[in-house]
Amino acid sequence: MTKFDEATQAIRVDETTYDVCLDPGYSIGGPLNGGYLMAAILRAVVDASPYVHPVSTAAQFLRAPRPGPARVRLEPLKTGRTATMTRATLVQDDAAYIEALVTTATLGGAASEWAGAPAVAMPPVEECVALPDPKPMSNMTLNAQMRLLFDPPTIGWLTGEPSGRPESRAYFRMAEPQDPDPFVLALAVDALPPVVFSAGRRGWAPTVELTWHLRALPAPGWLILAGQGRLIRDGWFDEDVEVWDSEGNLVAQSRQLARLGRS
Amino acid sequence: MTKFDEATQAIRVDETTYDVCLDPGYSIGGPLNGGYLMAAILRAVVDASPYVHPVSTAAQFLRAPRPGPARVRLEPLKTGRTATMTRATLVQDDAAYIEALVTTATLGGAASEWAGAPAVAMPPVEECVALPDPKPMSNMTLNAQMRLLFDPPTIGWLTGEPSGRPESRAYFRMAEPQDPDPFVLALAVDALPPVVFSAGRRGWAPTVELTWHLRALPAPGWLILAGQGRLIRDGWFDEDVEVWDSEGNLVAQSRQLARLGRS
Numbered sequence: 148m149t150k151f152d153e154a155t156q157a158i159r160v161d162e163t164t165y166d167v168c169l170d171p172g173y174s175i176g177g178p179l180n181g182g183y184l185m186a187a188i189l190r191a192v193v194d195a196s197p198y199v200h201p202v203s204t205a206a207q208f209l210r211a212p213r214p215g216p217a218r219v220r221l222e223p224l225k226t227g228r229t230a231t232m233t234r235a236t237l238v239q240d241d242a243a244y245i246e247a248l249v250t251t252a253t254l255g256g257a258a259s260e261w262a263g264a265p266a267v268a269m270p271p272v273e274e275c276v277a278l279p280d281p282k283p284m285s286n287m288t289l290n291a292q293m294r295l296l297f298d299p300p301t302i303g304w305l306t307g308e309p310s311g312r313p314e315s316r317a318y319f320r321m322a323e324p325q326d327p328d329p330f331v332l333a334l335a336v337d338a339l340p341p342v343v344f345s346a347g348r349r350g351w352a353p354t355v356e357l358t359w360h361l362r363a364l365p366a367p368g369w370l371i372l373a374g375q376g377r378l379i380r381d382g383w384f385d386e387d388v389e390v391w392d393s394e395g396n397l398v399a400q401s402r403q404l405a406r407l408g409r410s
Numbered sequence: 411m412t413k414f415d416e417a418t419q420a421i422r423v424d425e426t427t428y429d430v431c432l433d434p435g436y437s438i439g440g441p442l443n444g445g446y447l448m449a450a451i452l453r454a455v456v457d458a459s460p461y462v463h464p465v466s467t468a469a470q471f472l473r474a475p476r477p478g479p480a481r482v483r484l485e486p487l488k489t490g491r492t493a494t495m496t497r498a499t500l501v502q503d504d505a506a507y508i509e510a511l512v513t514t515a516t517l518g519g520a521a522s523e524w525a526g527a528p529a530v531a532m533p534p535v536e537e538c539v540a541l542p543d544p545k546p547m548s549n550m551t552l553n554a555q556m557r558l559l560f561d562p563p564t565i566g567w568l569t570g571e572p573s574g575r576p577e578s579r580a581y582f583r584m585a586e587p588q589d590p591d592p593f594v595l596a597l598a599v600d601a602l603p604p605v606v607f608s609a610g611r612r613g614w615a616p617t618v619e620l621t622w623h624l625r626a627l628p629a630p631g632w633l634i635l636a637g638q639g640r641l642i643r644d645g646w647f648d649e650d651v652e653v654w655d656s657e658g659n660l661v662a663q664s665r666q667l668a669r670l671g672r673s
Contacts, residue, residue: 202618202646202667203470203618203619203667205468205470205511205619205621207466207468207487207495207511207513209487209488209495210488224470224472224506224509225472225473225506229645229669230618232470232472232509234497234509243487243488246487246495246497246511248468248470248509248511248619250470250618250619250667254644255644255645257643257644257645258643259641259642259643260609260642260643261575261576261609261639261641261642262640262641262642262643263575263638263639263640263641312524312526313524346523346524355465355466355493355513356466356468356511356513356621356623358468358619358621358665360619360648360665360667362641362643362646362648363643363644375526376524376526377525377526377652377660377663378522378524378525378526378625378626378660378663379522379523379524379525380520380521380522380523380525380625380626381517381518381520381626382492382518382520383465383625385623385625385663389640397640397641400640400641400648400665402621402623402663402665404465404466404513404623406492
């Protein structure tokens with residue numbers, strides 16, 4: 148079991164209740180990363196489902212939970228011949244922190260019937276660059292869990308040269324060797340710095356809603372995360388992330404709606 | 411009050427219960443249109459919220475409700491300084507048909523800080539074409555409620571010439587004169603024929619999950635609906651719809667995950 152598997156482990160209490168222990172190692176400067184929290188929720192949902200893959204997850208982020216014990220409460224909504232639908236709530240001290248609607252199904256190995264091309268071409272991994280290590284007191288512990296190698300123009304904001312467009316693109320893998328799986332993908336879709344940094348914005352950008360779909364099981368190796376926004380308006384922005392695997396398959400699609408940080 | 415306003419009316423029973431009457435005029439050959447059902451749910455959510463705009467809606471489609479009386483049950487999840495989060499369930503005969511997680515807020519009139527260009531250019535409205543009237547016994551009553559004028563290549567499938575790509579683009583307005591508002595947008599994001607028709611597929615393509623975000627209040631006039639898919643695989647496809655208003659603003663973004671019809 149990898150550290151990530153352990154940090155997202157959900158232990159069955161009864162049919163609709165799972166215990167999780169939220170790991171301080173997935174902090175993004177205080178709050179825990181939303182993708183990490185989704186992964187923990189999905190462990191419980193998948194364990195309780197007759198189907199093994201979380202094909203669709205819509206999560207609403209109500210509050211930021213603290214590291215430590217928490218529960219996932221499940222409400223089965225429907226089980227059909229191809230899919231199960233479940234409501235899942237992440238609860239801490241009897242309050243709801245994340246609400247999610249999840250559809251599980253079992254993906255087969257069928258090849259794509261039709262696939263669009265990647266929206267952007269990535270430079271080779273050797274030409275991509277890591278973020279500098281976070282400041283020791285910043286509590287950005289998430290960075291140590293994963294390797295992100297960025298398409299250089301999309302982190303120009305680090306040196307005062309934002310590209311002017313909401314975008315972020317990187318190669319991604321876990322720091323501890325682990326083949327990507329659907330739970331790693333839940334982390335991956337929320338692993339990039341907010342795309343608005345590249346449009347000249349800074350500051351904490353809380354996710355309000357994030358929906359992602361698992362489209363295929365990822366092949367081993369690096370993933371490519373391609374993030375972009377369509378609109379920054381009225382204090383809100385969207386962030387679309389496509390995840391491609393090492394064999395060139397689109398394996399996940401996500402979109403989040405988030406608030407602009409006060410910068 | 412327009413016919414659409416009436417058909418989506420939600421009458422308050424108590425703080426968390428609203429009565430709706432599902433109108434047979436929004437049928438797509440039997441089942442009712444998912445966008446219409448979302449509009450009815452959102453009437454209840456917005457009425458009960460201190461904020462007036464449904465900025466984010468994630469809906470999971472469990473079962474297809476019948477025309478006639480139904481209820482919307484609300485569960486308030488959180489009210490903050492900028493937004494309220496609510497769970498809403500469409501109920502008929504004590505069973506849940508649609509589960510939704512909705513965030514309401516109040517959009518100001520702020521201009522875009524950054525906006526991407528439309529993904530595709532539409533031909534002028536005069537060069538676009540309507541679908542033929544549905545067969546009298548087909549129960550496609552939805553078509554009479556709205557005007558859709560299609561970019562011709564994207565309905566080539568009608569005459570045996572699908573474009574080969576999952577896509578659908580059209581001008582949209584209500585048949586009865588009505589300025590677009592957020593409830594009309596809820597209908598609009600699910601108003602196009604499935605994008606997979608254009609990739610050579612046919613048949614009933616049930617939506618499993620649809621998330622849409624209201625990004626700005628639409629100006630009066632025609633809307634443009636630009637729909638496309640990224641991947642058809644393993645019995646599933648995605649449909650992304652952007653809605654642009656007559657002043658060239660992106661006003662809504664949606665993505666649905668749906669099952670391929672058996673064709």
